[in-house]
Amino acid sequence: MRSALFVPADSEKKLAKGPEAGADALLLDLEDAVALARKPIARAMARDFLRARKHEWPRLIVRVNAWDTGLTLADLAEVVTAAPDGIMLPKCNGAEDVKRLDWALAALEAREGLPVGGIGILPIASETAQALFAFGTYAGTSTRLIGLTWGGEDLAAAVGARANKGPDGQFDDLFRMARALCIAGAGAAGIPAIDTVFVDFRDEYGLRAEATEARRMGFGGKAAIHPAQVGPINEAFTPTSQEREWAKQVLDAFSAAPDAGVVTLGGKMVDKPHLLQARRILGRS
Numbered sequence: 001m002r003s004a005l006f007v008p009a010d011s012e013k014k015l016a017k018g019p020e021a022g023a024d025a026l027l028l029d030l031e032d033a034v035a036l037a038r039k040p041i042a043r044a045m046a047r048d049f050l051r052a053r054k055h056e057w058p059r060l061i062v063r064v065n066a067w068d069t070g071l072t073l074a075d076l077a078e079v080v081t082a083a084p085d086g087i088m089l090p091k092c093n094g095a096e097d098v099k100r101l102d103w104a105l106a107a108l109e110a111r112e113g114l115p116v117g118g119i120g121i122l123p124i125a126s127e128t129a130q131a132l133f134a135f136g137t138y139a140g141t142s143t144r145l146i147g148l149t150w151g152g153e154d155l156a157a158a159v160g161a162r163a164n165k166g167p168d169g170q171f172d173d174l175f176r177m178a179r180a181l182c183i184a185g186a187g188a189a190g191i192p193a194i195d196t197v198f199v200d201f202r203d204e205y206g207l208r209a210e211a212t213e214a215r216r217m218g219f220g221g222k223a224a225i226h227p228a229q230v231g232p233i234n235e236a237f238t239p240t241s242q243e244r245e246w247a248k249q250v251l252d253a254f255s256a257a258p259d260a261g262v263v264t265l266g267g268k269m270v271d272k273p274h275l276l277q278a279r280r281i282l283g284r285s
């Protein structure tokens with residue numbers, strides 16, 4: 001999943017535009033982009049949108065409201081009837097929150113006659129101060145986990161930070177830490193890490209820089225808030241032809257010397273971590 005575009009689920013216009021954006025997933029939002037009075041209509045619209053889908057792609061993931069709102073079960077009860085590919089769980093505080101969601105989904109899947117375990121879970125794992133201490137708890141919690149992501153807006157609000165980036169456009173320390181922990185937590189759980197949104201959606205240069213950095217750090221994709229962000233994000237997370245060429249050369253070098261642990265390529269040492277990286281670039285794990 002290179003790109004995942006947020007679409008407020010109560011907006012007919014944006015729902016109609018979403019599938020054309022070229023994103024690998026749409027995040028149908030029932031949470032922060034939807035006012036309280038419009039939650040019921042957003043649920044119904046998300047459900048109808050899911051029911052009307054004709055294609056496997058983009059994947060359709062619903063962001064439900066957080067457990068502490070009391071709205072989550074009503075969100076799930078409605079959207080699971082239309083079998084979304086996944087549920088995004090905001091303000092997730094760790095393994096217990098995921099297990100609870102896993103259990104609720106299993107009951108609803110059984111009710112609907114859907115395969116139990118089919119709906120994925122994508123936690124947003126940094127939106128409270130407490131959550132920062134739980135990044136290591138996700139491994140092994142649920143086979144539904146399809147990725148791990150983080151968010152800096154709610155975290156700023158939670159700790160009373162006035163902003164999450166400095167004047168140079170770089171995240172401040174607390175947010176850099178959350179971002180790095182997201183990669184560590186996802187790596188420990190064996191799932192992809194998805195980087196958070198770039199809110200200044202008119203700044204394509206800034207978006208490209210942040211997405212390129214995210215890929216270098218280990219993220220497999222990035223969330224988007226505007227259709228114009230999808231192209232640059234997809235590009236940033238697609239291996240370049242140079243990277244693919246390098247990866248092929250690494251694989252060739254190792255198959256030419258099957259008993260070697262280390263080989264030389266273009267004057268540089270190449271060993272097992274490079275082989276793993278090369279396989280990942282070519283999508284062969």
Ligand code: COA
Nearest residue numbers: 005006007008013014015017018029032033197225226227
């Ligand atoms: N999904 C689908 N379509 C979108 C979209 C989105 N996330 N964001 C904008 N569009 C559409 C607009 O409706 C508009 O359509 P039109 O050409 O038919 O009028 C077109 O893309 C261009 O939009 P633009 O005028 O540039 O932006 P805007 O002022 O309408 O919207 C935002 C700006 C930020 C309000 C909007 O992008 C948005 O709602 N983003 C998602 C917010 C969200 O979900 N936040 C929660 C997660 S952080």
Ligand code: MG
Nearest residue numbers: 032090153154
């Ligand atoms: Mg939020």
